Amino acid sequence: MSPAGARDTQRAKVYDAEQLVRGVFDRADESGHRGIDVYGSHLTLPVERKFASVESVQSYADRVLALNWVRARWDRAAEPILVRARSGASAAHYEPEAAVMAVPLHTGSRAWALRELVVLHELAHHLAPPAGEAPHGPEFCTRYLELVDSVIGPEAALLIRATFSGCGVRFG
16 A cells, blocks of 8 residues: 555554544543643643544545645545445555545444544545655654644644654654
């Protein structure tokens, strides 16, 4: 899946950092307390959207790609994406050849991938130029951060930037 010569050296770091971020959002949801401290800044986390079905993820992805600023920023936003259910529950993924986002629906009673942070991650893959960058490289991380900042909010983006930096993830 990586373009020739573009090794995905940050993949494990990105996934580890994202798991930490999702955990912070999950704890905020469970406790009802949205206030957190991040490197000396007190933030009120925005609510992260959760989805009930492939159709609701598809609708959300279509709406994000249709945003004027997204269309102006990334040429690939004009290319539609198809969302489908993924068998297995270990990860969501993006298939660039067919512009398909595959999301696992449920693991037992949990639908860990039917959430905004995961969908924006896969949309950041979709918006990548056709070739030349590592799938989870600095350019991807910057694109993902821009999406989170403008779609979920700057508080979520600050949490991601700090967590990614703490895990050694580089931005472009």
